[in-house]
Amino acid sequence: MANLPITQFEEKIKETVEQNPVVVIIGETGSGKSTQLSQILHRNGYSKSGIIGVTQPRRVAAVSVARRVAQELGVPLGEEVGYAIRFEDRTSERTLIKYLTDGVLLLESLSNAELNQYSVIILDEAHERSLNTDILLGLVKRLVKMRASNLKILITSATLDGEQVSKFFSNCPILNVPGKLYPVEILYSKERPKSYIDSCLKTAIDIHVKEPEGDVLIFMTGQDDIEKLVSKLEEKVRSLEEGSCMDAIILPLHGSLPPEMQAIVIELFNLKLVLVRVFSPPPPNCRRFIVSTNIAETSLTVDGVV
Template identity: 85%
Template sequence: MRLLVSIQLEGFRVLFISFFCYQICEVLEFKTLAFALRIRMANLPILQFEDKILETVNQNPVVVIIGETGSGKSTQLSQILHRSGYTKSGAIAVTQPRRVAAVSVSRRVAQELDVRLGDEVGYAIRFEDRTSERTCIKYLTDGVLLRESLSDPELKQYSVIILDEAHERSLNTDILMGLMKRLIRLRASNLKVLITSATLDGEKVSKFFSDCPILNVPGKLYPVEISYSSEQPKSYIESSLRKAIDIHVNEPEGDILIFMTGQDDIEKLVSKLEEKIQSLEVGSCMDALVLPLHGSLPPEMQASCYFPFFHLWFLYDYIIIQPFAL
């Protein structure tokens, strides 16, 4: 009975912190966070190539950009083009393969520009459209862009279309590739298309778009230590549980990110982790806040995973569990 009440209180605590975090950022309009993000933006590798990117985009209808992880391509390309005036003749559309990415990246760009999400910067995903007539940078899933093309085959509202994470090669992404090739013929004078990826075979895409130019942007590397399990786990959920607890108890303070196969496994692991953490001896380690992250969560729950400053206020380790992409 005591364990059940404790787990229920933990669930209430997660909801309260998520809602409080979300509301604080809405009320303050991200003023303090925007200042901090601008300082970090200055060090992103892609900004060193801003002039080259603009020169290449100005001279070509289609550009392939291979940006390594950490280069800043997902958040900065749209802002670079916005600053150079491309939103004067239409909006910039940036596709993302998953709903969580569309929401989180749009939120980050809104923070960096110090604007309210849904005004100049917004997103559109299935069953949710947080945009307005003033929106000039729009993040959306590839499926939403395909549906928009059914009612507006030429996608006239956009002056720039960026297909981000194109290496994922979903059916929607491949269809959009063909659609972009057709649109370039119809709107060569007033449409720019950028294909971006971290691992895409740029040569093949370039040939598909009549040998369009390829730009390579280096990423920002961090020290990574890779370790492998010595045994084949019988249950990857139980194995993930043991490893997370081991890291949480024995390693220095920090956050843990766990990738699972889908929502069901995420919810199972969250439940098991919360129960296990509650059973740890008092004083054996810091408390931990276990947060699920997947597309079915409400926006305030998703947003709670992206605010590290709350780690300092509440003295929690974050354990974030989300799906992985195949």
């Protein structure tokens, strides 16, 4: 089991969920909400009476978090732990923990209004406030009245106004999970850059040449900027003198990236082919540059980033 800040609150979460049909959980990014809450409830027997469903606002998040939970529980993906996104359903009759997008849960509610297959519904990353999430908040409020005795609702977020949501659900309790995995130091640019893509490129290469091992996460505003920066970074890294610094892999990460594209086959200097994923550690003496939208700010935590 991962040692994350949220695991220290297991008893408190268990008690609060037992006593209340709806609970709001506010926790910082990296506290372990997405991967650990479903496991805490599973350990405490909630999966015996139905599936623990966890919604994610993005497909990439639903797939990667499901993979991580399956890995932590030591089960094949698609068996006890699965996911359902548009055009892809990796679940089975044995599935106890299911990660799915907001849209897929809404579709399921059309054919089964009471969502009887679920014993727990966790609306994760509710601060994203998409239309689907807002409709789901209204839907689960109605479900709580219909299925008061056998349904638990958890609403989680990194930044959500918990008071407002609590009020919407008849003043349900709010749990705060403090704690980051690592201290974060913030340094600001002293001047306003003419081009933030070029500025990011320069900073990334400076870090790569001067700093010790550790991955770098770069945020861009959208897919177009990500592709531009990935292309420029690849060109710049290739132009560095061989042997002057460690190898580098540049990986894009955005919501419309299909799961198979999250695996990139690269050729290192020793001509070995290595499969590298955004969510797997890099080969030895190699740094990953992950160029991402804000999906990696709140929906996903990428290990190895320093």
